[in-house]
Each structure stands twice: as C-alpha cells, then as structure tokens.
Amino acid sequence: MRPKVVILSLIAAFCALGLMALMKGMAGKNAGGGDASNGQVKTEASAAPTNPAVAPTLGSTTGAVVSAELRDTLIATEISQIQDLQSQADGTNNPAIITALMGKFSNPEKQVRAAVITAFKELDDTNAIPDLQKEVANLQDPREKVALLDAIEYIKLPNITADVPPELRTNNPPYAFTIHTNVQFNPLFMKNKDVQLKLQGHPHADSAAPPATPAPAPAPAPAPATGQ
Amino acid sequence: MKKTNTSLAIAVALAAGVGTSVFAQNIKEDTITFALTAQKQVSVSTSATAANAGTWEEVPFYYKTGTAKVTQANIIQFIGAVLWDNPSHYSSSAVLVLDQSELSGFFGITPDLGEEEPNVWSSGTSELNGTFDDNGDFLTDLNDSQYSSFVAFANGRHDTNNPNIGTLPVGHVQPWGQIWVKDKAKGQYDNVTFFFALSVEECYDCFYMNSFISQATFKNKVGAQNGPPCCSISSVVIGSGKDSYYLSLSFDNTENNPYLYYYSSCYVGWQVGTATVSGGAYVEGYGFPTSTAAIPGDAIVPDALPYDSTILSHLGKNLPYEARFTLNGIMTYTWTLNYINGGADIQPDFVGTGVYDVNGYGFIALYCSLLTGTVDFTEKVVKESTTIDDLYLSANSDYWSDDWYGVGAEYVQGFDDSSNSYYWETAYDYGDYLVPINVGTSLTYHENFNVIYPANSDKSEGTGTGVGGLPYDFAPASWPHSGYVPSLYFNDDLPE
Numbered sequence: 001m002r003p004k005v006v007i008l009s010l011i012a013a014f015c016a017l018g019l020m021a022l023m024k025g026m027a028g029k030n031a032g033g034g035d036a037s038n039g040q041v042k043t044e045a046s047a048a049p050t051n052p053a054v055a056p057t058l059g060s061t062t063g064a065v066v067s068a069e070l071r072d073t074l075i076a077t078e079i080s081q082i083q084d085l086q087s088q089a090d091g092t093n094n095p096a097i098i099t100a101l102m103g104k105f106s107n108p109e110k111q112v113r114a115a116v117i118t119a120f121k122e123l124d125d126t127n128a129i130p131d132l133q134k135e136v137a138n139l140q141d142p143r144e145k146v147a148l149l150d151a152i153e154y155i156k157l158p159n160i161t162a163d164v165p166p167e168l169r170t171n172n173p174p175y176a177f178t179i180h181t182n183v184q185f186n187p188l189f190m191k192n193k194d195v196q197l198k199l200q201g202h203p204h205a206d207s208a209a210p211p212a213t214p215a216p217a218p219a220p221a222p223a224p225a226t227g228q
Numbered sequence: 229m230k231k232t233n234t235s236l237a238i239a240v241a242l243a244a245g246v247g248t249s250v251f252a253q254n255i256k257e258d259t260i261t262f263a264l265t266a267q268k269q270v271s272v273s274t275s276a277t278a279a280n281a282g283t284w285e286e287v288p289f290y291y292k293t294g295t296a297k298v299t300q301a302n303i304i305q306f307i308g309a310v311l312w313d314n315p316s317h318y319s320s321s322a323v324l325v326l327d328q329s330e331l332s333g334f335f336g337i338t339p340d341l342g343e344e345e346p347n348v349w350s351s352g353t354s355e356l357n358g359t360f361d362d363n364g365d366f367l368t369d370l371n372d373s374q375y376s377s378f379v380a381f382a383n384g385r386h387d388t389n390n391p392n393i394g395t396l397p398v399g400h401v402q403p404w405g406q407i408w409v410k411d412k413a414k415g416q417y418d419n420v421t422f423f424f425a426l427s428v429e430e431c432y433d434c435f436y437m438n439s440f441i442s443q444a445t446f447k448n449k450v451g452a453q454n455g456p457p458c459c460s461i462s463s464v465v466i467g468s469g470k471d472s473y474y475l476s477l478s479f480d481n482t483e484n485n486p487y488l489y490y491y492s493s494c495y496v497g498w499q500v501g502t503a504t505v506s507g508g509a510y511v512e513g514y515g516f517p518t519s520t521a522a523i524p525g526d527a528i529v530p531d532a533l534p535y536d537s538t539i540l541s542h543l544g545k546n547l548p549y550e551a552r553f554t555l556n557g558i559m560t561y562t563w564t565l566n567y568i569n570g571g572a573d574i575q576p577d578f579v580g581t582g583v584y585d586v587n588g589y590g591f592i593a594l595y596c597s598l599l600t601g602t603v604d605f606t607e608k609v610v611k612e613s614t615t616i617d618d619l620y621l622s623a624n625s626d627y628w629s630d631d632w633y634g635v636g637a638e639y640v641q642g643f644d645d646s647s648n649s650y651y652w653e654t655a656y657d658y659g660d661y662l663v664p665i666n667v668g669t670s671l672t673y674h675e676n677f678n679v680i681y682p683a684n685s686d687k688s689e690g691t692g693t694g695v696g697g698l699p700y701d702f703a704p705a706s707w708p709h710s711g712y713v714p715s716l717y718f719n720d721d722l723p724e
Contacts, residue, residue, distance in 0.1 A: 089321075090320065160297065161302055163548075
C-alpha cells in the first residue's frame with residue numbers, strides 16, 4: 001500500500017476507536033448516574049463509600065472529582081510548572097514565557113492563579129502589561145482583581161537604579177563627579193585613623209592592607225571644585 | 229581550613245556508602261526573589277515647581293516623594309558593585325540562591341554540627357575571619373544527613389533536652405543555609421552570605437515552639453526501607469504543614485557591614501579573592517577622599533558628608549549602588565516533608581515555599597527609602613548537577629561548604645589562663661546555651677530576652693567581661709539589632 005493510503009487508514013481506524021470509546025463512556029455514565037435525571041451527578045465518594053477521603057470537586061470544567069491529596073498534587077504540579085517557566089526567563093525568551101504564563105490564568109484553582117500573578121510580578125516585564133490588563137476583566141474574585149492590579153502597578157514602577165547614567169553602570173567607582181566650591185569638609189573627620197587604632201591597640205592597625213584593598217589615599221587638599 | 233577532614237569525611241562516606249551526594253540525584257534548590265516597593269524622597273526644594281532647587285539656607289518649603297521598585301536584580305547589582313567593582317558584573321540571568329536551605333522550625337542540628345569551630349586569620353591568632361570549618365558536616369540537607377541534621381519535634385523545653393527522652397527543642401536554627409549569586413550563564417558562583425544578616429525573634433521562654441507557630445501534621449511511614457542498603461531505616465516521619473516566624477533580613481554593602489569593614493575581625497576581604505570589599509572606593513579610616521573618590525563616611529558616620537549649601541549638590545551621584553536596608557515581617561513557610569529521591573534518601577526533606585511579607589527601611593543610592601513588599605523563597609527539587617553544590621565543586625574541585633559564613637553566629641571572647649590570652653568562640657561552645665543556638669554555622673541569629681543570652685549582657689564594663697562575669701559579647705550577627713558591631717567609627721572613646 002502507498003504511504004498515504006496507510007496513513008489515511010490509520011486515521012480512520014483511530015477515529016472509529018475514539019467514537020466507540022465515546023459512546024461507551026456515555027452509556028456508562030447514563031448507567032451509573034441514577035440521579036442524573038434530577039440534574040445531579042453522583043460524586044466519586046458516593047459511588048465508592050470505601051474511599052471516604054474525597055475532596056470537593058477540583059474546580060475544573062470537566063466536573064471531575066478528585067481526592068484532596070490528588071488535588072493538592074495537581075495544584076503543586078501547576079505551580080511548579082509556573083515556577084519553571086519563570087526560572088527559564090533570560091530576557092530573550094520573555095514573550096514565549098509571558099504567553100505560556102497567561103495561559104495559566106484559565107486554571108480553575110485560585111492558588112494557581114495567585115502563583116501566576118506572583119510570577120508576573122517577579123518576571124517584571126512591562127511587555128506583559130496589556131495582556132494582564134485584559135485579564136483583570138476575566139477574574140471574578142475581587143481579591144484576585146486587586147492582586148493583579150497591584151502586580152500591574154508594580155511592574156509599571158521605575159526601577160530604583162533606572163536613572164543611573166550609563167557610565168556608572170559598569171564601573172565602580174568611576175567618579176569624576178564635581179564638587180561645589182562651597183563644600184566644607186568637617187575637620188573632625190580628618191584625623192589619622194591608623195594612629196587612633198594603634199592607640200587603642202587594635203590588632204589590625206599595623207597590618208598591611210589586604211592585597212585586594214587599595215592603599216590608603218593620601219590626604220589631599222580640599223578639592224578645587226568647579227561649578228555644578 | 230580543614231580540607232583534610234573534609235576529604236576524610238568524603239572517604240569515610242564513600243567507604244561506608246552513606247550520606248553526602250553519593251546517592252542523592254536530586255536535591256532542593258531555593259531561589260530568593262525580592263519584589264519591594266521603595267518610597268523615597270525625590271525633592272526638597274525652595275521652588276514649588278522645580279525639584280531640588282535652591283540652597284539649604286533659603287529654607288526649603290516643598291517636599292516630594294517618589295516610588296521605585298527594588299528586585300533581586302538590584303541586589304545582585306549592589307553585590308557586584310562591591311564584590312567585583314562592577315554593578316553589571318553578573319549576567320541578567322543571575323539569581324540569588326539559598327543553598328542547603330532549611331526554612332522549617334522543625335529543622336534541627338546536632339551538637340556535633342553546632343560545635344564547628346570558627347576560622348581564625350592564621351595559626352596562633354585569635355582573630356576570626358568570618359568563616360567556619362565544615363569539619364565533615366558539609367551537607368545539611370536532611371535527605372542526605374544521618375548525623376548532622378534532623379527533623380525535631382516540640383519537646384516541652386525551650387533551651388534544654390527533654391529530661392526523659394533526651395530530644396532537643398525546636399525552633400532555634402531556622403532559616404538555615406548560605407546565600408549565593410548563581411550565575412550559570414557566566415559560570416560564576418559566589419557565596420554572598422556576608423552581605424546579609426538575618427535574625428529570628430524567639431518568643432521569650434516558650435515551652436512549645438520557641439520561635440515559630442505551625443499548622444502541621446506528621447505521620448509515621450512504617451515499613452519504609454529508605455536509604456542505601458547499609459543504612460536503611462524501617463520507619464520514618466513524613467508530613468506537611470505551614471510554619472510562621474518573625475524574621476528580620478538586612479542587606480548592607482557599605483563598610484557598616486562588619487564583614488566588609490577592614491578593621492573588623494570578621495573582614496572577608498582576603499577571603500573573596502578579587503573582591504575589593506568597600507562601599508564604593510575604599511576610604512581608609514577617616515582618610516580624606518580625593519575629588520574622584522567615594523564620599524567619606526557616608527552611611528557610616530553622620531555628618532561626615534562634606535557640607536554643600538546647594539540642595540542639588542550631586543553629592544553621592546557616584547554611588548547609585550550603595551545600599552543598606554532592613555526588612556521585617558512574618559515568614560510563612562508552607563512545606564511537605566517527603567522523599568525527594570524515593571528510596572535512595574536516608575530521610576525525607578522539607579520542600580516548600582516561603583513567603584515573607586515585609587516592610588522596612590533603608591538607605592539605597594543615598595536616598596532614605598521606606599520599603600514594602602514580599603520576598604519569596606521558592607524551593608524546587610532539581611538535579612543536583614544543576615545546583616551550587618555540584619557547580620561549585622566542578623569549577624573549584626572543592627566543596628564550597630568547606631567554608632561557611634556564620635553570619636548568625638554569636639561569638640564571645642574567652643580568656644585562657646594558661647596562655648594568658650584571649651580567644652574567640654561561639655556562645656554555644658562557651659557553654660552559654662545548652663542546645664545549639666547561634667552557632668558558628670548559623671545563617672540566622674536567634675534573638676531572645678533571657679539573661680543567659682549573652683547578647684543582652686551589659687557591654688559597658690570594658691573589654692573582656694560583661695555584667696556578672698559573662699564574656700564580652702562580640703556578636704557580629706544581626707548587625708542592625710542588638711548584636712554588637714565593633715565599628716570603630718562609632719567609638720566615642722576616640723582621643724581628640
């Protein structure tokens with residue numbers, strides 16, 4: 001047989017199997033759902049009284065019911081995925097990470113959505129703001145709305161070092177800053193500290209400076225400063 | 229340094245097939261993220277419209293504040309500025325990591341680990357250098373440990389063993405670990421613990437939990453055969469819960485930090501290789517700076533700043549990365565205690581997330597800053613090969629934990645009659661504590677209000693002794709608080 005024919009046959013077979021499985025599932029659901037006619041669906045707990053430790057329905061759209069333990073595991077898994085995404089950020093792949101994180105807002109678990117908000121806050125990328133602002137409308141819980149709005153405001157804030165001029169960003173100290181002509185140095189602080197340390201018997205007073213430490217600067221005359 | 233001991237310990241571990249990383253494929257890694265908002269003064273002005281206009285003598289009538297954020301990226305810049313003379317030294321993907329982290333109050337250490345000796349500058353001296361020797365206890369992850377750390381349970385005592393079953397009390401050592409800059413992109417890993425100070429408030433003489441509260445449930449897992457064949461145990465405790473405690477976290481990259489202050493006994497300038505640890509340019513004592521050097525005494529000595537009558541003086545414009553701040557708040561650590569390597573672990577380990585809601589104050593880029601926000605400690609189970617433990621080992625052929633910075637240690641000075649000389653040791657070694665508290669390996673200084681806590685002894689009676697003959701408290705830990713920092717800049721006994 002030609003490859004195309006084989007592929008088409010396989011697809012048809014899988015479709016048939018899927019259809020059969022779906023029909024079987026519906027039949028089973030009707031068979032086991034004695035109260036379904038009343039609009040109520042039996043929980044796993046009621047169907048299996050030997051397993052009393054059944055938690056509330058995992059708030060998913062499928063209506064699936066899981067144990068508290070499984071629910072915790074699912075939440076932890078989701079949060080772990082969010083943290084993984086966040087940790088992958090390197091500045092170049094942020095768009096992909098933002099998209100992936102936004103998708104997590106659809107999770108029905110509040111804890112997961114809270115983790116998403118935290119992740120965005122820590123990712124601190126202003127490119128996410130438009131999408132986040134749209135997401136505010138989708139959230140139902142007022143506390144979550146406030147948390148997301150707070151996160152957006154935080155991302156909008158300027159960074160504490162945003163105003164640092166470029167020449168100071170890679171060298172420390174760079175310095176050639178200008179001192180005003182009216183600067184007055186406090187003579188109290190012009191004493192020779194080493195002498196004082198020796199007077200106190202401090203053991204480091206006589207030590208050589210550490211290798212990585214610049215030698216003490218000689219006391220210069222008051223700086224001939226220019227205007228600002 | 230006791231590398232011999234370390235090697236010996238490794239050899240013994242290998243021979244015995246226990247502990248260390250021999251069996252552990254995964255370990256937890258704790259990433260620290262800061263999301264702080266800083267309110268700061270942006271203008272003091274004589275003009276209603278122009279910022280920072282006029283002179284001080286004209287009397288400013290107009291004051292304005294502004295807001296900015298502070299993240300872990302900033303803190304990494306602050307560290308790079310001092311440690312490498314370059315705020316941009318680390319790559320943008322560098323992170324802060326709390327390695328070998330333990331955040332639960334139920335984490336306990338053995339007296340053996342508590343008795344680790346602090347290092348001195350060189351043989352024959354008594355000057356501490358801020359680190360301690362590992363003495364073989366080089367991994368404190370619970371899952372690897374069967375001799376240095378353990379899960380503790382409330383024992384009805386604050387400071388002593390339970391008189392009947394001998395168990396140690398809880399809540400005296402958390403949080404635990406060492407803080408690193410992990411820059412995988414650059415292949416650089418720096419232990420930066422000494423930039424931080426952490427202290428936990430202990431709740432007076434509590435016979436329950438001492439420093440924390442917890443909503444937790446433990447259960448015995450009987451029949452488990454965990455650990456390697458030689459050392460497996462048949463019953464262990466697992467569980468889950470939420471611990472909370474009051475934590476203070478400080479950061480300081482100025483010379484006020486005793487670990488960065490050349491004249492301090494804990495100065496680490498020689499320990500960190502190429503680092504030039506100082507707040508900006510090195511200012512020797514009160515030596516006068518040149519016009520191109522850092523401002524003398526700034527953030528250290530009030531009014532050592534040269535006076536400039538112009539409000540917009542540009543003084544300090546060259547120190548945008550100078551930072552000192554303290555955060556206070558409740559740390560809430562939500563955890564599970566379980567195996568992270570299945571049956572290969574000797575013990576289960578705490579893994580969880582610490583959410584630290586804070587407010588605080590600081591001095592960042594010469595601005596007074598009032599801080600609010602959160603600091604998150606996110607623990608994840610990862611391949612050990614990706615963590616500081618292995619990365620540092622690969623890069624340096626040595627375990628980083630040969631040297632820990634015991635920033636939570638409480639040192640006291642003793643006197644040896646036989647040699648007629650002073651020496652340093654921790655208050656625990658000295659016998660002031662009956663169980664390990666504020667030991668040489670501690671990340672966190674635990675503050676209490678008990679007469680036996682030497683931190684509260686009177687320091688006014690001169691070198692060597694405090695009130696009641698208690699040793700003079702050195703305590704470089706927890707520097708913004710009651711721990712005494714022997715900063716000579718503040719010494720009022722200086723001769724005129």
